[in-house]
Amino acid sequence: MKHTIRDIAREANVSVTTVSLILNGKPNTVSEATAGRIREIAAKYNYAPNHFAVGLVTKKTNTIGLILPDIANTFFAELAKSVDGFCTASGYSMILSNTNNDPEKDLTAVTLLVNRGIDGLIIAFSQDENKERSAAFIALLDDLGVPFVALDSWIEGLKCSGVSIHHSKGGMMATNHLISLGHTRIGCITGPRGSYTAERRLKGYIGALTEAGIPFDETLVAAGDYQFDSGSSAAHLLIDRGVTAIFASNDLMAYGAYQAVQSRGLNVPDDVSIVGFDDLFFSNILQTPLTTIHQSVPALGQEAWNLLYDRLKHDGIDDEYRQLEPHLIIRDSTIAPKGRR
Amino acid sequence: MKHTIRDIAREANVSVTTVSLILNGKPNTVSEATAGRIREIAAKYNYAPNHFAVGLVTKKTNTIGLILPDIANTFFAELAKSVDGFCTASGYSMILSNTNNDPEKDLTAVTLLVNRGIDGLIIAFSQDENKERSAAFIALLDDLGVPFVALDSWIEGLKCSGVSIHHSKGGMMATNHLISLGHTRIGCITGPRGSYTAERRLKGYIGALTEAGIPFDETLVAAGDYQFDSGSSAAHLLIDRGVTAIFASNDLMAYGAYQAVQSRGLNVPDDVSIVGFDDLFFSNILQTPLTTIHQSVPALGQEAWNLLYDRLKHDGIDDEYRQLEPHLIIRDSTIAPKGRR
Numbered sequence: 085m086k087h088t089i090r091d092i093a094r095e096a097n098v099s100v101t102t103v104s105l106i107l108n109g110k111p112n113t114v115s116e117a118t119a120g121r122i123r124e125i126a127a128k129y130n131y132a133p134n135h136f137a138v139g140l141v142t143k144k145t146n147t148i149g150l151i152l153p154d155i156a157n158t159f160f161a162e163l164a165k166s167v168d169g170f171c172t173a174s175g176y177s178m179i180l181s182n183t184n185n186d187p188e189k190d191l192t193a194v195t196l197l198v199n200r201g202i203d204g205l206i207i208a209f210s211q212d213e214n215k216e217r218s219a220a221f222i223a224l225l226d227d228l229g230v231p232f233v234a235l236d237s238w239i240e241g242l243k244c245s246g247v248s249i250h251h252s253k254g255g256m257m258a259t260n261h262l263i264s265l266g267h268t269r270i271g272c273i274t275g276p277r278g279s280y281t282a283e284r285r286l287k288g289y290i291g292a293l294t295e296a297g298i299p300f301d302e303t304l305v306a307a308g309d310y311q312f313d314s315g316s317s318a319a320h321l322l323i324d325r326g327v328t329a330i331f332a333s334n335d336l337m338a339y340g341a342y343q344a345v346q347s348r349g350l351n352v353p354d355d356v357s358i359v360g361f362d363d364l365f366f367s368n369i370l371q372t373p374l375t376t377i378h379q380s381v382p383a384l385g386q387e388a389w390n391l392l393y394d395r396l397k398h399d400g401i402d403d404e405y406r407q408l409e410p411h412l413i414i415r416d417s418t419i420a421p422k423g424r425r
Numbered sequence: 426m427k428h429t430i431r432d433i434a435r436e437a438n439v440s441v442t443t444v445s446l447i448l449n450g451k452p453n454t455v456s457e458a459t460a461g462r463i464r465e466i467a468a469k470y471n472y473a474p475n476h477f478a479v480g481l482v483t484k485k486t487n488t489i490g491l492i493l494p495d496i497a498n499t500f501f502a503e504l505a506k507s508v509d510g511f512c513t514a515s516g517y518s519m520i521l522s523n524t525n526n527d528p529e530k531d532l533t534a535v536t537l538l539v540n541r542g543i544d545g546l547i548i549a550f551s552q553d554e555n556k557e558r559s560a561a562f563i564a565l566l567d568d569l570g571v572p573f574v575a576l577d578s579w580i581e582g583l584k585c586s587g588v589s590i591h592h593s594k595g596g597m598m599a600t601n602h603l604i605s606l607g608h609t610r611i612g613c614i615t616g617p618r619g620s621y622t623a624e625r626r627l628k629g630y631i632g633a634l635t636e637a638g639i640p641f642d643e644t645l646v647a648a649g650d651y652q653f654d655s656g657s658s659a660a661h662l663l664i665d666r667g668v669t670a671i672f673a674s675n676d677l678m679a680y681g682a683y684q685a686v687q688s689r690g691l692n693v694p695d696d697v698s699i700v701g702f703d704d705l706f707f708s709n710i711l712q713t714p715l716t717t718i719h720q721s722v723p724a725l726g727q728e729a730w731n732l733l734y735d736r737l738k739h740d741g742i743d744d745e746y747r748q749l750e751p752h753l754i755i756r757d758s759t760i761a762p763k764g765r766r
Contacts, residue, residue: 147537155509155521161502168496168523172530177537180496180521182509189513196488196518200541312706339710365653369680371712 087129088227096122100229107131147177148392149197151190151207153237155182157310157336158364159381160208163235166385167206174393176203185276187212191221198228204392205232209239211279231395235388237280238405245395247387247406251281254377254410255288258331258359261375261412263296266424267329267357271304271322273315273341275333282310285333285361308337315340316347319356323348328421329357335364338374338417353419363413373415383408428470429568437463441570448472488518489733490538492531492548494578496523498651498677499705500720501549504576507726508547515734517544526617526650528553532562539569545733546573550580552620572736576729578621579746586736588728588747592622595718595751596629599672599700602716602753604637607765608670608698612645612663614656614682616674623651626674626702649678656681657688664689664697669762676701676708679715679758694760704754714756724749 089107093100098118105112106122114122125131150167152160164180171178181197183189187210197205205228212218218239225232226243234246262270272289275282286305293300306321308314315337322330323344332338338360345356352358352372360367360376367374387406394401419425430448434441439459446453447463455463466472491508493501505521512519522538524530528551538546546569553559559580566573567584575587603611613630616623627646634641647662649655656678663671664685673679679701686697693699693713701708701717708715728747735742760766 145541147541154506155496156499156503156506158497158499158502161499162497165495165497165523165525168525172525177522177533179537179541180523181518182506182521184506184509184513192518196520200486200488200520339707343710366680366707369684370710 087131089131090227090229092122092125092129092131095125098122145201145203146175147179147202148396149193149200149202149205150178150180151183151193151197151205151209152180153183153185153208153210154310155180157334158366159334159362159379162365162381163208163385166381167235167389170386170389174389183210185210187214187217187221191217191224194221194224194228198230202230204230204396206235206388206392207232208235209237209280211237211276211282212239213278231392233388233392233395235384239280243403245391245403245405247384247391247408248281249377249379249384249410250407251284251410252288252291253407254361254379255285255331255333256292257288257410257412258361258377259289259292260296261359261414261418262329262331262357263292263298265329265357265418265420267421268298269304269327269329270298271306271319271325271327271330273306273308273318273322273330273332273337275308275310275337277307282333289331308333308340310334310336312336312340312343316344319344320348323350323356327356329359329418331359331361333361335360335362335367335374335376338367338376339370342370342372342417353417354422357418357421359418368415372417375415375418376413378411378413380408380411428472429570430472431568431570433463433466433470433472436466439463486542486544487516488520488543489737490534490541490543490546491519491521492524492534492538492546492550493521494524494526494549494551495651496521498675499707500675500703500722503706503722504549504726507722508576508730511727511730515730524551526551528555528558528562532558532565535562535565535569539571543571545571545737547576547729547733548573549576550578550621552578552617552623553580554619572733574729574733574736576725580621584744586732586742586744586746588725588732588749589622590718590720590725590751591748592625592751593629593632594748595702595720596626596672596674597633598629598751598753599702599718600630600633601637602700602755602759603670603672603698604633604639606670606698606759606761608762609639610645610668610670611639612647612660612666612668612671614647614649614659614663614671614673614678616649616651616678618648623674630672649674649681651675651677653677653681653684657685660685660697661689664691668697670698670700670759672700672702674702676703676705676715676717679708679717680711683711683713683758694758695763698759698762700759709756713758716756716759717754719752719754721749721752 181193306318319341363378522534647659660682704717704719
């Protein structure tokens with residue numbers, strides 16, 4: 085196992101900064117005995133300090149890093165702009181790394197940004213079902229020596245603060261809306277199965293059905309990947325199975341579902357009602373404006389920044405997880421099923 | 426004037442790396458006389474090396490920086506994803522900084538990224554009409570010591586390679602299409618006046634009118650800022666002035682123009698034809714799919730990366746500027762004017 089500067093600090097019972105000063109030969113007020121002990125421990129572990137990263141431990145850069153899974157998804161692009169705005173207003177700069185939803189890139193992005201000198205990190209995780217890699221990632225984050233905050237998503241076992249919309253409540257609201265219109269054969273297009281946000285939105289869908297006494301039929305659940313094309317394929321499948329309404333776990337997939345409906349000469353909402361999740365800007369300018377679950381991007385960006393900022397300024401603040409309220413925005417893509425209008 | 430490590434290298438007639446090694450006390454093979462001269466020049470200019478930046482001069486990081494004016498604009502978000510993909514395929518990482526179209530932030534973003542250790546930069550400039558600031562920015566870029574490439578936009582006097590779509594040809598194609606349908610009263614919604622991309626697209630509009638013998642009427646030019654809302658306000662103005670067709674200088678403003686038309690109980694294209702510029706993903710899923718000028722995002726991302734990569738790997742390559750061909754995509758938002766159908 086590779087030992088970090090934190091391991092050495094812990095074993096020598098000194099701060100990370102002290103280790104950094106000693107190993108980099110910087111001016112310090114540490115006794116020769118302590119300095120010697122630090123060097124011995126470092127030698128024992130073959131610890132080769134990364135001069136850039138270690139040097140930066142002692143230097144505030146007024147820069148934070150933001151890690152996003154898909155910068156081309158308007159939701160994350162707007163979130164990036166929002167976080168950037170709050171940083172700038174507080175005199176901080178932000179640098180961003182895109183992981184393309186590849187959990188391997190989450191790890192490299194964290195290392196990349198920390199080695200480039202940042203004071204803190206906001207991370208919207210990629211989706212990972214590999215438990216071993218998740219554990220390694222959590223260990224890496226724990227070793228960072230900079231505060232970090234989880235945004236939108238979460239990894240089980242993580243020890244940090246975070247903020248997201250209440251995903252399952254959102255899924256439940258979307259599904260309840262369709263049930264209240266009289267639909268009983270409701271399909272669900274999920275995000276990537278196993279992912280935090282997708283599973284929670286699905287849980288909300290199942291919860292709403294159960295509460296309404298509608299038996300859960302798993303053949304009406306079709307897996308997507310949060311991209312347009314997957315929404316279209318999944319909708320074709322669900323229409324074949326006779327659904328009268330679809331809850332798409334994000335707006336991009338809802339747009340794909342529109343396309344599937346229209347390509348069959350059918351109509352939204354007359355033949356199939358559709359609800360999305362996110363409330364992207366474009367959802368309101370579509371032919372049939374989309375009924376969807378609104379996530380407040382400015383609120384998410386601000387909460388993430390506030391959580392991080394508090395931790396940049398003060399040590400020892402307890403972790404907290406904030407879940408923002410989702411809002412159902414009813415537009416024109418949902419209507420009662422045929423025969424119940 | 427602040428002196429950079431490059432000034433010192435030039436005056437001492439040595440490489441930047443040599444200056445860095447000497448001033449940081451790193452192992453080197455430089456003669457004591459030369460080392461002394463370097464230290465003298467540094468002292469004369471009160472040159473205080475930034476230890477992180479200077480240290481990094483000697484170290485390849487396999488990381489590049491990308492600077493974008495508006496990450497929330499889908500065009501730039503997709504461009505970021507594209508550049509990131511090509512970097513990753515070549516074993517490089519990318520970090521991104523968003524400037525919110527603020528030219529002051531262009532300067533700080535360059536400094537930020539270079540001080541964080543990058544091998545090269547791709548810059549899509551914010552729009553600046555301040556000549557003095559532009560000159561200072563060009564001087565800064567010249568002093569960087571890392572290769573950089575201009576993407577999408579340009580600053581007069583810049584000495585580097587770059588790639589963009591042929592903006593004026595695109596503006597001309599859009600306008601020619603409307604003229605060929607029989608329109609003579611054609612409005613133009615520009616991007617931010619004075620900006621490189623906006624002025625060139627406008628130039629294409631004026632060129633097409635002139636070539637067709639239609640007198641240019643500057644009351645039919647309305648300034649926007651590339652955002653949705655400005656497209657809507659500008660379209661209201663142009664409709665009041667009796668246009669039968671509008672060329673919007675980007676798709677986001679074209680969507681705004683749709684909204685203006687519809688809010689008056691009018692219809693696209695029956696009452697007003699609209700052409701956009703960019704061909705965002707969403708333009709094809711609108712109620713009335715948008716006729717627009719297609720920019721190939723993958724081609725732009727790849728050319729920008731190739732230009733930079735060549736310069737990362739080889740010294741002394743001549744600057745070149747590549748202009749990609751625009752393509753007119755005819756969809757349903759354009760039709761002959763009333764009385765000529």
